[in-house]
Amino acid sequence: MRVLMVEDAVDLAEGVVARLGRSGIVCDLATCIEEARDFHAVQSYDAVILDINLPDGSGLSFLRDIRAGGDRTPVLMLTALVSVDDRVGALDIGADDYLGKPFDQRELEARLRAIVRRQGEHRGDQITLGPLVFFPANQTATLDGARLDLTRREAALLDVMMRHQGQVLTKQRLYDSLYGFDDADVGVNAIELYVARLRKKLAGSGVSIATQRGIGYRICQDD
Template identity: 80%
Template sequence: MRVLMVEDAVDLAEAVIARLARSGFVCDLATGVETACDFRAVQRYDAIILDINLPDGSGLSLLRDLRAEGDRTPVLMLTALISVDDRIVALDQGADDYLGKPFDQRELEARLRALVRREAGSKQEQIHLGGLSYFPADRSALLDGRRLELTRREAALLDILLRHQGKYLTKTRLYDSLYGFEDADVGVNAIELYIGRLRKKLAGSGVSIATQRGVGYRIGADG
């Protein structure tokens, strides 16, 4: 899951991003409206965490522009403004949820997951493919009833492959789901490494990852 956080309180943002990273989220930080627009111009996000008061404008204006463009990316407003009127304005402008500062980061993470599930139209708590059972809530998996040991990035890669099972995903699409702009020193070919690791862990299970040269990777059940 890739998230854009628009927040000018850098210390707060970095703490949130570090926590989200440990849970398998890829999070880019924009400290203002202009930077957020630049990021959105080149990257698709699964969710946006948006502060209202920003140094170069209002998060509400950014939200209005986003909705006017027809962009339905889930938006979680994160702000110190806590009055009922403030919440009503944000929700009326198209926000999907609202969390006041200070907040518990566990709640922020849970709300993000809920927003993405809602947008995807899926309430499923498990994803099954052959003998593989995947649990999105904690990004864990069972293979033929035994726990499958996964690193954070392996779990993130398995997550996106399973959510699009049966479809080929390009290397670039997978890379964008695993790495943020701060990881610019990591090449797109890193995906090949993680695909190879997942294949080894799935070997002999009846679940495999196919490669179509020039197209991408697809997970599916054999037979």
Template identity: 70%
Template sequence: MRILIVEDATDMAEAVAIRLGRVGMACDLAETVEAAEDFLAVQRYDAIILDINLPDGSGTELLGALRRRGVGTPVLMLTALFSVDDRVSALDLGADDYLVKPFDQRELEARLRALLRRETDQKTEALNLGSLTYSPANLTATLGPDALELTRREATLLGALMRNAGQVISKERLYDSLFAFEDADVGVNAIELYIARLRKKLAGSDVAIVTQRGMGYRIDGP
């Protein structure tokens, strides 16, 4: 999954990005409204973490502009303001949730996971396909009674495939779910390596990753 963090407090934003990275979320950081718009012009995100007070404008103004353009990406607002009116205003503009600074990073992570589950209409943590079960909450998977040994990126890739079981996902879209802009030195063909690793771990089971030549990959079950 790919997250855009719009926050001018660099230390805090980087700390959030590191923590989310540990649970398989690739994060891009924007310190201004202008930088956020640049990211949004070229990249699709699964969620946006958006500060209200930014150096060149208001996060609520950016939120309003996004909603007017029909962008429905889930938005978690960050605010140092305690006014109920401010929070209600953000929600009325289309924010999906808000968090008051200072906050516990565990709470931010939990709220973000809730937004992402809501967006994909998942009612349960676990995703199942044949004998394969994947847990987005802790990036783990089991194949029958056995736990699969997965790296963070292998688990993230498996999750992207599982959420779209039976559907072809392009190599570029899978790449975007694993790598942030700061990983630009990692080529898109790296996806082939991770796909090969997953196939090896699923070998002999009732679940397989299929290559649709020229289009991408899909995961199929019984």
């Protein structure tokens, strides 16, 4: 999962980015609306964490712009403003959820995963493909009832593939889900390494990762 956080309180934002990173969520940080627009122009996101009070205006203007452009990316508003009118106004414009400051980072992460689940095809607490079961909330998986030993990157890769099971995902799409702009020194071919590791762990289970030559990969049940 890749998230854009728009927040000018750098200490707060860096703490959130670090915690999300430990949970396998890639998070790009923009400290103003202008930066957010630049990020959004070149990168697709699974969700946006958006503050209202920003140095160059209201985050609501950014929300209005992306909704007007037809972008339905889930948005979690994050702000010190907690009046009912503020909450209702943000939701009416197109926000998916609202969290007031100060907040517990565990709640932020839970709300973030919830709005992404509601947006996607798989809305339950687990995603199943034959004997393979993935649990997005804690980034774990079981195979035939036994827990899979997954690294953070492997879990993140399995997450995006399970959410789009049966679909061919390009190497670039998978890379974008695992790495942010700060990881520019990591090449897109790193995806091949993680795919190989996952394949080894799924070997003989009836679930495999197929290669569509020249296009990408898809996770599926064997025929």
